[in-house]
Amino acid sequence: MKRLALCLLMSCGLAQAAVYKYVDQNGNVTFSNIPIKGGKPIRLEPISTYSSQTPVPHHNKTHANSASSANGSPAGYPNVDAGTQRQRDGGRRKILEQELSNEEQALADAGKALADGRATRNGDETHNYQKYLDRVQKLKDAVTDREKNIQALRRELGQNRQ
Numbered sequence: 001m002k003r004l005a006l007c008l009l010m011s012c013g014l015a016q017a018a019v020y021k022y023v024d025q026n027g028n029v030t031f032s033n034i035p036i037k038g039g040k041p042i043r044l045e046p047i048s049t050y051s052s053q054t055p056v057p058h059h060n061k062t063h064a065n066s067a068s069s070a071n072g073s074p075a076g077y078p079n080v081d082a083g084t085q086r087q088r089d090g091g092r093r094k095i096l097e098q099e100l101s102n103e104e105q106a107l108a109d110a111g112k113a114l115a116d117g118r119a120t121r122n123g124d125e126t127h128n129y130q131k132y133l134d135r136v137q138k139l140k141d142a143v144t145d146r147e148k149n150i151q152a153l154r155r156e157l158g159q160n161r162q
Helices: 002-014 058-071 080-118 131-158
Strands: 019-023 029-032 040-041
Touching: 080 131
Parallel strands: none
Antiparallel strands: 019 029, 019 040
16 A cells, blocks of 8 residues: 555656547547547646736845835835724724624524524424424524624624724
């Protein structure tokens, strides 16, 4: 078993992902890394990649590093003044508070629906207890989802204190 794993690992480095194109009688095209009788090897150009960071010229490196560490953003990244940022944070906080209020109301509604759902059994559920359990479980899941949303919003509001 160890030899097989070793052989597989060694062969991974040797494979250079040759690709073969095969067109059957019906015009269906098949691409494969395994040679197919009648298939033709195709040459793929290397994938283009781009760096996510722009290189900093050597003579500005010291200034760029001090600018990025002073405000916590990379050099050349657009900055806004403190007043604009406070205004944005305030707007964001209002949105989060409204979402929290909506979720709390939805939790109350889901809790009521769960209580009502537990108290009653629909016609077909009197003979099929599993249907009742499945329906009640969905109601419980709705309550749990609302509670998780509320926790996440409260956590976010705690991080967004001004």
